[in-house]
Amino acid sequence: MTPPTTSGNRGLLQAEPLIFETGHATGAGVDLPEPKGAPTKLNGLTRKAALDLPGLSEPETMRHFVRLSQKNYAIDLGLFPLGSCTMKHNPRLNERAARFEGFADLHPLQPVATVQGALELMDELAHWLCTLTGMPAVALSPKAGAHGEFCGMLAIKAALEARGEGRRKRVLVPSSAHGTNPATAAAAGFTVDEIPARDDGRVHLDDVKAKLGPDVAAIMITNPNTCGLFEPEIRRIADAIHEAGAYFYCDGANYNAIVGKVRPGDLGVDAMHINLHKTFSTPHGGGGPGAGPTVLSAALAPFAPVPHIVLRGRTRELREHAHGTQAFGRMCAFHGQMGMFTRALAYMLSHGSDGLRQVAEDAVLNANYLLARLKPHFSAPFGERPCMHEVLLDDSSIKPKGVETIDMAKALLDEGYHPFTTYFPLVVHGAMLIEPTETEPKRELDRFAEVMIALAGRVNAGEVEFFKQAPKLTPMRRLDDTRAARQPKLRWRRGDNSAGARQAAE
């Protein structure tokens, strides 16, 4: 540990207490006109509960949040190879376009005559999504990937009920699936039947057929799957599902590997959400907001949730109520994540059909290049065949030497990288899932590969303590998750012991 400083700062890295420890109730960073002091129309229901919200002047606010920001890793800082998350470059043109007054300063309930450009933008986005995926319809309103899954599964439920087959309650989910898939199926009122993993990381037609029956509503498959592999039997699985009277939900989280190369509609997909914040590069923002438009097959399209955009002559109108239609309902107030639509469309227009195809090819090329470079030094369980846009390693080459996947991840922090996804998918032991994306130049891949190979060398040299002590160079050392969970402290309260503040400043 480097010697402590008097200020608590370390060079460019500033120690920063909570706003509650520096601000006070009379501070403010805004100048508002004085109220006139008119009598209220509240009949005594004015606030009696204490507010006790700290205020900071603008310079203090700037410093507080800039200081906090400097404790974050970000894609603009370096490679962010977090598998399943598609951390690619976020073009700034998209940010500018989303802030055009004509988009950002529009209220969702303005008369439709005043928002024709916004509806046209949504229609154009829908056209791109439908054309790219080879699907006839899209519901734009889901607000994130899991919300899109929910939309797709509710459309399936509505279609089954319309057929008089609401008794179909079982949904097949491979054990390699994202946790959102079984959680969504359960949220939509289905039961989950897991398809066990096979040694080759793929879903097998025989295993699916063995599970089929008159009570099966759907299968939820991620393709390319979470092991970074394209499912070779996908078309035949889709046919078997359809023959059994069920629907095929495709988790589109990994669509980045095939955009412009393969249309999910050609694979027999009935519903698929598209994470605009992955494939179409709307920024992740430290955890959101996302957007999860869901493309639907002809069989499911009639059940798409409101709102629908309806073209009458040259005017676009909004159908906002499910009553009297087959729509299964409503996913949220208003029309979805307009701010994300604008960014995603800007991204699509910029790339075009040729650029999007290049996105998929470069994403897959970058991943296979990393696979080729890392394979001699790590265990790549499915490494004999090409991968798609992600490289999956397991811990079998490091664990016998006493180093775990988590230790490898923490050592990468000291090397200045955000680690890969750890311990997912669950179907291999100690998974390390690496997704470089297409926006990494070759020299960054080489630099990362060399760091990984050097770490493998340290594992082989038996430097276990080096890994267990990592990270040492980050703003914080390893944090105690057990302490956080055993006595949850989820907010500041007045009278809190300020020991924490003193520690933070130390």
Place this chain on the structure above:
Amino acid sequence: MRYLPLTDADREQMLAVIGVKTVDDLFVDVPNAALLKSLVDLPRAQGELEVHRRLQRLAEKNTPAGRTAFFLGAGAYRHHVPASVDHLIQRSEFLTAYTPYQPEIAQGTLQALYEFQSQVAQLLDVEIANASMYDGSTACAEAAMMAARVTKRKKIVFSGGVHPHYVDTARTACEAQGLEIVALPAAIDDEAAVAKELSADVAAVVVQSPNLFGTVTDLTQIGEAARGAGALMVATFTECVAFGLIEPAGAYGADIVCGEGQSIGNALNFGGPYVGLFGVREKYIRQMPGRVAGETIDADGKRGFVLTLSTREQHIRREKATSNICTNSGLCQLAWTIHMTLLGEKGLRQLATLNHEKAIELADALAKVKGVEVLTERFFNEIAVKLPKPAQEVVDTLAARGVIAGVAMSRLNPRAGMDDVLIACATEMNTDEDIAAYAKALQEALQ
């Protein structure tokens, strides 16, 4: 392509290292029939200038709120957001970070989450708040489902004052799980009617204050009645600025307080992205949906923050998770926290008071127009008015004259039988001239 760094020479070299001839050799697992042989039928790549121009033209086909006299709320509100907020959320380290799964290199996001949770808890007067939901409507739906888990009951009663989009969103989500939604008929000022529906099978009553029509309600008795019946009181809201002036639902003993946070820090954005606020009693924390940040220490004993209680969540609990939610509303939540930090208690109280005074001026001005009746008695910044004509007609007429008068109830709920009711809102953005222009245009439209 300006966003793709690989050169053709790089690609050649990389293919050689991999040991294949072409990139299509890497797509061997794709059935040949499904691999597209040509480009999809969409335009080719364009430069930044061309894309900028194209989107600018689409934007210009809209009438931005700020170019009108603007009085529309009903779930989304136009407020002034300080310039520093947008600057800060566009910092790369916030904008292009992921969910803080590696806390050692994500303390910025995590501390901001903790500050957000603390501010939300203070504002709503609740014990605990989560790290945000997608928006107010989905937060309300999650609250209804959570109440069913807590009470192990299946019926949820919505007051006639809850925003119809919120009811519809909750209905869609809840009915999928076999829960029953009872939505009471639209009522300007009768949140208390939900208490009459309480019975041994009711999981929760959902009320809204200020409600769709702007009415502010004392929720004490509803809360007591719910507790007496073993049900939860869920209180929702669409305008969080109100709680700088009015008593928040937490103070009335609501078990779950949830709603829309867009008013603070976030633009109208034609409906999204927004930020859902969600607060609960501490004893229900393990039934709470969504992420939450908590305090801990690092290996050197320094205070830090991590995502915690994650065993409730889908990535661990899969089909037994409390919700399928994964994403929160990260940047919108950050914008909320920054704006709230700039306001502080003093600024928020002032802002809320200004809103209330503007709404009183609006109500007074509209009440003077012949044939117009203000229906809402106790309000914050939103009112329902009764017109002598179908409200949608009046909204369209006034829009053509540069006045966005509000929203017709018939648009939000065509079956409410309130076609002559208009919902209008005033904020600190409205000038005296705006209000005068509105009254004048309305008077002329009704002549």
Place this chain on the structure above:
Amino acid sequence: MTTRYTKDHEWVRLDGDIATVGITQYAAEQLGDVVYAELPEPGRSFKQGDDMAVVESAKTASDVYAPVSGEIVEVNAEIKNENWQIINDGPEADGWFVKLKLADKTELDALMDEAAYADYVKGL
């Protein structure tokens, strides 16, 4: 007293017709530091193999299944009082979860004895 083990890493120890149930040392080690456990209410009945309790570390949650059928007659008060450490310190002793009034003694026959369980764990 006989102790029997399940493939899901519960142990069950019989004293008269009262079966004490907990998770094994192996399970506790795999789980890591326990941060939460949810125990059933006394009076509830379970069939062999039913979800009976949940035990969580910071990063994982495991269902605990009823190793035998029966009615809950007692739960570990220490765990109810959020003394989670007791589960890590003595999973097969003071860190027991519940006591069941055994419904069918023959169910025990299908479970592993100590030696068989030790072999089973070795093979994992």
